[in-house]
Amino acid sequence: MDRCKMNAVKNSMLIVGGGIGGLAAALACAAKGAQPHLIERAPFFSEVGAGIQMGPNVTGTLFGWGLEKDLQALVCHPQKLQARDIHSGQFLGKLRLGQRSLDHYGAPYVTVHRADLHRVLLKKVVSSGAAELTLNCEIDLKREDDQSITVSGRGLPQGSGETLTSESLVGADGLWSATRQYVVPKMPPRVSGLLAYRALLDVQTLPEKLRTQDVTVWVGPRVHVVLYPVRQGDFLNLVVIVQGSPPQELEDWDHAANKRDLEVALGHIHADLKDVLAAVKAWRMWPLCDRPPVSGPEEMAKGRIALLGDAAHPMRPFLAQGAGMAIEDAAELAACWARFDLSVPLRWQLYAKARWARNARVQQRSIRNGQIFHLQGPLRWGRDWAMRTMGESLMDVPWLYQGP
């Protein structure tokens, strides 16, 4: 069915981007009466990358959308998040997850393969008929008036002519968002100078003592490594963050990686970690880019266009909340969409006002976490002392995990 042709159909919503954020928005907004049409640039839906962690602020929302059964079949429930020194292997501090997350925050802390989460969202969108889906499609904004927004582009559905008209548009097209330019002046993301090496490791290839089902962060001067289980514990997701120059093709964020470069960048590391990394057959590498923290609601919505997820607030992954914030955005977007007493631009203003400060806080905290993980010299000893003495109270983030 073509919902967005010529005169905007009532409640029509064009969502640009079919990643975790776009699918979450389609699901949440359809449940509140929107008629989303999601367009994705790629010829098929897919998720690159490996694992993601999801805090209770996110799992509670996803379960509320009816995804609990499907997700529980795929996620892992690490019992703790622990920090270790990358050289000595010393345990520096831990945050209990498992039952504590349920008791304190009412929802679990889980780890999951990104493709599994994406598949669960897509399956629900399709099975519930939440949205019309168009692949291999890219659009340009033609005009916006007081009734609707009109776009043209390549790959529009057959029969829709050269343009689509919709009541609203949601930019969920990620870090290199094309829709972002319709809300804020065009500016490329900034290069962080950090590289993320990623791999998935079959735990059966590891000696028994290295098979962990927890989240472990190995911290060291200018480097850190994060390990956690995915795919019901059959695989370990590894992310190694080092300093380095990005490859030229920045927008192509998935690069083949050279193991030797990684070893040089890491330098001396504890034997346990060395053995885990040695078991990896192939690495992929991502140059990390972000944007400065959102500075006000005007950066998240303008007129009939709202931005969501990485399109609005790409962040460093050191608080493990980028996808989480996209999902929180989607929930708020849907709540604001349901304010049928207001015009679409006013609903999007409400959305932006509700979301910008929390997203900015998470962006800032992510940057700070990276700095803390990578401390050197006396500051590093200070951090280790604080973690050993204050442990859980330092590693817990109640304002985040309690939800918006």
Ligand SMILES: Cc1cc2nc3c(=O)[nH]c(=O)nc-3n(C[C@H](O)[C@H](O)[C@H](O)COP(=O)(O)OP(=O)(O)OC[C@H]3O[C@@H](n4cnc5c(N)ncnc54)[C@H](O)[C@@H]3O)c2cc1C
């Ligand atoms: C190393 C690393 C580790 C991470 N770990 C975590 C974690 O543990 N927990 C967590 O919550 N987050 C984590 N993140 C962040 C998370 O991956 C992102 O924040 C999240 O995927 C953003 O989702 P999104 O839907 O906004 O954007 P994307 O996932 O980038 O999706 C955008 C979609 O839009 C499509 N698209 C792009 N341009 C167009 C266009 N012009 N027209 C149509 N479609 C278009 C793309 O093909 C894509 O499908 C991590 C990130 C990295 C790099």
